[in-house]
Amino acid sequence: GQNIDQPTEMTATEGAIVQINCTYQTSGFNGLFWYQQHAGEAPTFLSYNVLDGLEEKGRFSSFLSRSKGYSYLLLKELQMKDSASYLCAVLDSNYQLIWGAGTKLIIKP
Amino acid sequence: IAGITQAPTSQILAAGRRMTLRCTQDMRHNAMYWYRQDLGLGLRLIHYSNTAGTTGKGEVPDGYSVSRANTDDFPLTLASAVPSQTSVYFCASSDGGRTEAFFGQGTRLTVV
Numbered sequence: 001g002q003n004i005d006q007p008t009e010m011t012a013t014e015g016a017i018v019q020i021n022c023t024y025q026t027s028g029f030n031g032l033f034w035y036q037q038h039a040g041e042a043p044t045f046l047s048y049n050v051l052d053g054l055e056e057k058g059r060f061s062s063f064l065s066r067s068k069g070y071s072y073l074l075l076k077e078l079q080m081k082d083s084a085s086y087l088c089a090v091l092d093s094n095y096q097l098i099w100g101a102g103t104k105l106i107i108k109p
Numbered sequence: 110i111a112g113i114t115q116a117p118t119s120q121i122l123a124a125g126r127r128m129t130l131r132c133t134q135d136m137r138h139n140a141m142y143w144y145r146q147d148l149g150l151g152l153r154l155i156h157y158s159n160t161a162g163t164t165g166k167g168e169v170p171d172g173y174s175v176s177r178a179n180t181d182d183f184p185l186t187l188a189s190a191v192p193s194q195t196s197v198y199f200c201a202s203s204d205g206g207r208t209e210a211f212f213g214q215g216t217r218l219t220v221v
Contacts, residue, residue: 004151031207042199042212043152050207087151095206096167099144099151 002026004100006088011106012078020073020086020103028093034062034073035087037102043087046073075105083107112136115200115213122190122220130185130216132200140205141183143167143175145196146215152199158183159205190220 003025012018024032031050035043049055049064049071061074073086085102092098113134122128134141139160144152154167158177172194174186183202187194197217203210 008149033209042214044212045209048207048209089152091207096154096157097152097210099153101149101151 002090002092002098004088004090004098006086006100006103008101009104009106011108012075014078014080014107014109016078017074017076018078018105020075020088020105022071022073022088022100024069024071024088024090024098024100026090026092026098029066030091030093030095032062032064032071033089033091033097034071035089037085037087039084046086078107080107080109113200113202113211113213115198115216117216118214119217120219122187122218124190124192124220126190128187128190128218130187130198130200130218132183132185132213133181134183134200134202134211135181136202136211137180138202138204138211139180140203141177142201142203142210143173143183143185144199144201145169145194146199147196155185155198192220194218195220 006022034046037043047062054063059076064071087102088100089097116131142157143155156175158164161180200213201210
């Protein structure tokens with residue numbers, strides 16, 4: 001079967017760095033997405049990785065290792081507004097998105 | 110403002126009633142999707158459409174139907190609502206393939 005695993009909840013301090021991991025087992029791979037979802041709102045796109053390595057976009061970076069079935073989202077200089085759920089999703093061989101359950105990130109002052 | 114719009118934003122529905130959730134996008138995206146999101150579970154695909162005139166079943170299609178008469182609209186119908194269909198429903202669209210999906214603001218549906 002297809003499976004996406006990510007931690008249910010993480011806590012971090014304002015100004016710090018946090019890494020949210022995602023491991024996947026899917027039928028085929030056409031890329032991995034990270035989305036941010038604030039409580040009561042729609043998911044919004046953060047990043048897309050299809051090749052191995054690190055993609056940096058401002059305070060957010062996303063890493064992919066296809067051989068390990070592993071990705072992480074790195075958030076630097078955490079701000080209170082970063083409190084949200086972070087969703088990992090893999091595009092499978094049929095170009096359908098398989099979603100993880102999301103990681104709720106709590107930022108403390 | 111370009112984007113994707115869902116209606117209604119919330120609804121309380123009696124079990125056994127028929128309900129259509131509306132979704133409209135103005136980005137001319139070919140692909141559209143309906144997801145449900147339940148606490149502790151990831152987004153689960155109900156139905157999708159890769160282009161106007163075609164639809165497909167996702168992971169949890171039972172009890173739901175869709176149509177795609179044109180590029181912009183993708184309504185989701187619950188023929189006879191049951192309490193297990195209580196959820197938050199998100200409509201999304203994309204250019205397909207390896208492109209990001211844009212989501213509507215969601216419809217919070219409670220079936221009692």
